[in-house]
Amino acid sequence: MTTVAHPKRLLYLIRATPYGGQRALETLDAILVSAAFDLPVSVLFLDQGIWQLAAGQRTASGIKNMTSQWQVLPEYDVTALWACASSLAATGLTLNDLCLPVKVLDAAGQRDLMHQHDVILND
Amino acid sequence: MSQSFAIIVHGAGPDSGAGALALRFARAAHDSGQRLYRVFFYYGGVTIASDLAVTAQDETDMQAEWLALAADSGVELAVCVAAAQRRGIINADEQRRYDKPAASSHSGFAVVGLGQMIDAVINADHCVTFPAG
Numbered sequence: 001m002t003t004v005a006h007p008k009r010l011l012y013l014i015r016a017t018p019y020g021g022q023r024a025l026e027t028l029d030a031i032l033v034s035a036a037f038d039l040p041v042s043v044l045f046l047d048q049g050i051w052q053l054a055a056g057q058r059t060a061s062g063i064k065n066m067t068s069q070w071q072v073l074p075e076y077d078v079t080a081l082w083a084c085a086s087s088l089a090a091t092g093l094t095l096n097d098l099c100l101p102v103k104v105l106d107a108a109g110q111r112d113l114m115h116q117h118d119v120i121l122n123d
Numbered sequence: 124m125s126q127s128f129a130i131i132v133h134g135a136g137p138d139s140g141a142g143a144l145a146l147r148f149a150r151a152a153h154d155s156g157q158r159l160y161r162v163f164f165y166y167g168g169v170t171i172a173s174d175l176a177v178t179a180q181d182e183t184d185m186q187a188e189w190l191a192l193a194a195d196s197g198v199e200l201a202v203c204v205a206a207a208q209r210r211g212i213i214n215a216d217e218q219r220r221y222d223k224p225a226a227s228s229h230s231g232f233a234v235v236g237l238g239q240m241i242d243a244v245i246n247a248d249h250c251v252t253f254p255a256g
Contacts, residue, residue, distance in 0.1 A: 034244075
């Protein structure tokens with residue numbers, strides 16, 4: 001049996017775009033429930049998932065705005081937020097264009113991040 | 124010594140290969156003496172619990188395969204209640220609560236909260252997710 005002396009550290013990988021159905025909202029739900037269990041939770045945004053954090057998203061009525069939705073993370077003490085450097089570059093966005101403070105990681109940094117967590121959850 | 128696995132499935136049915144992949148993994152884990160802590164269906168994966176789907180005669184009934192695995196291994200098959208409600212998968216309690224004309228979930232699947240996913244993540248030795256892809 002694997003024994004983990006500390007609470008399990010969870011890393012969520014977010015690759016999906018913000019408005020591909022309600023996937024992003026369901027991902028956010030899972031993250032918030034994890035945080036409610038007092039688990040250390042980190043989130044890595046990569047690939048098209050970078051768009052989730054774009055500031056100033058405008059949505060038609062009836063569609064929840066993900067800019068506002070993601071901004072609840074700090075209220076749940078989810079502050080370990082990361083972005084893939086090459087994905088960020090591919091979107092053409094800069095850190096100033098994002099609605100939450102994230103740290104940028106290159107490929108080696110992302111590998112290290114994954115090793116620092118006990119469980120990795122995909123969206 | 125055997126290890127326990129939490130298996131999280133994000134896709135199911137004809138729109139995703141995630142369910143078939145997850146099933147093969149879970150079956151292999153069980154057959155090799157590992158313990159299945161819980162199978163948790165999230166996102167579109169919850170549609171596996173529909174009691175109303177019909178499988179063509181020359182295709183594999185994936186729900187029957189999951190139920191057979193549960194019968195063999197004793198593993199709980201759980202679907203997220205919020206994700207399931209959005210997709211029309213409700214049990215008899217929810218049918219009454221929301222005044223819907225019928226229940227649609229198969230009794231072999233537990234309709235539970237997301238906390239059960241986190242419980243599995245915390246308590247199983249290993250957690251494997253199968254994204255919808």
